[in-house]
Amino acid sequence: MHGEYKVPGGKLVVVDLEVEEGRIADFHLAGDFFLEPDTALDAIDAAVTGLPVEADAAAIAAAVRGALPDGAQLLGFTPESVGTAVRRALVTAPGWRDFEWEVVHEKAVSPRMNLALDEVLTARVGDGRRRPTLRLWEWDESAVVIGSFQSYRNEVDPDGASRHGFDVVRRISGGGAMMMAAGQIITYSLYVPASLVAGMTFADSYAFLDDWVLQALRSLGIEATYQPLNDIASPTGKIGGAAQKRLANGGVLHHATLSYDIDGEVMTEVLRIGREKLSDKGTTSAAKRVDPLRSQTGLPREQIIQRFIETFSRLYGAEPGRITEEEYAEAEALVAAKFATVEWLRRVP
Structure with a gap:
């Protein structure tokens, strides 16, 4: 073996x-x-x-x-x-190049639609109806995305979110709240079969699935590192964080959000970020925890995304792909049945 x-x-x-x-x-x-x-x-x-x-x-x-x-x-x-x-x-686990990969970067959709696409595409990879895929998000409005197990009232200041134009949505993966201002972050999702991370602990799989993006960031001059469990950072601060969800059919969702250009003061008004959460981060200011890619690279957001696509494609032989009309339709139905409902948003009050 x-x-x-x-x-x-x-x-x-x-x-x-x-x-x-x-x-x-x-x-x-x-x-x-x-x-x-x-x-x-x-x-x-x-x-x-x-x-x-x-x-x-x-x-x-x-x-x-x-x-x-x-x-x-x-x-x-x-x-x-x-x-x-x-x-x-x-367990005879395969490697990255044992799969045929697609890279998808398509039209902007709503935050709820992005979350529904994550669930739909992960399920389709799990049951073999889609090739393993990297998807770069685009979205047409700002939102706070809270983790599957977070309390709505503990994480979000509704008045602050409304004042700054942020919708509030809940994703299927765990982890912390992300303030996703339209055009100010870079979010990607990996939809992979469980066999790719077979034999790894959950902690190992996080770093393993994000190693390619560290290589892309380093090629842009950023000394990017992975900070367990799920943070991507540089010597000057946190850049972003990752989260995972594993479906029963063998599909694995791994997605990460990186800050491109963020207003730290707005973040403190939209999110209820307490001193306890920041106490182990070595800082008392949420604004100082995040160091956006714009300030580190001086590059347009689109150019950084293109480097991500080029790096992933070079490493793993990925080809350009697309989301089918059937997949969009399935995601739209899931938005109506789940992601747009009060029951889902407030499932943890």
Whole structure:
């Protein structure tokens, strides 16, 4: 069995192994990482050999860490990344280029329609009616998008939202509220089969699915990094955040919103951002937490989006795609039945 895992921001970890009587046998680790001393490689191979095939990534990582000689240096990878690669080998997980990808960047639609399209397209990828897809959003009005499990009254100031022209909608993924001013953010969604992230922890899958956008941002001169669990940041501040939803049919939605040009003072008037939420972020000002892409690049929003498309297409062989009229119609019906209803918006009061 063969497994590979590209560490986000790091190196490629490759494992080859056999399975004999329910245990890992003949295990070999390889990759373009750095490891000192050389003998540590043999120690890692010996530590994984003999583990039960049911061992999860954390247990495998613990075995690797326990076998490392004193003073061992691992550069570009971690014991956890070895565990992830082993799990991916055991479930024969595919890589990015094992799929045919589409990139979609179409007309502006309402925030509710964007959320409905996320659910529809994820479901269609899950049941095989659509190829895995990257979609760049465009929207025709501003909105606050709250997470699936957030309290409406705790997150949004209705008066502030109304005063500044923000609608309020609820998405199907978890995570925090996003103030999405029309033309001032960049939002993308990935619709992928669960097999792409097989063997990964949820935390690993976030960084794995956003590694391409870090590469795109770095190509624009931004020292972008991923801050667990779901933040994309630079040395001068947070740029954006990601969220996920996994459907029962095997479709995975991973979407992220990056700030292009945001008014931090308006954000504090629209969102109820308390001191408790900011206490672990090292700042007392919500406005200082977000550092938009416009100030870091000096580029038009459209040019940054084009770089995202070019980077993703180059890395994974993606081709331009489109949303079908049938998919739009299905999303419109879902807006009426779900996303535009008070029951959905206020499901957590």
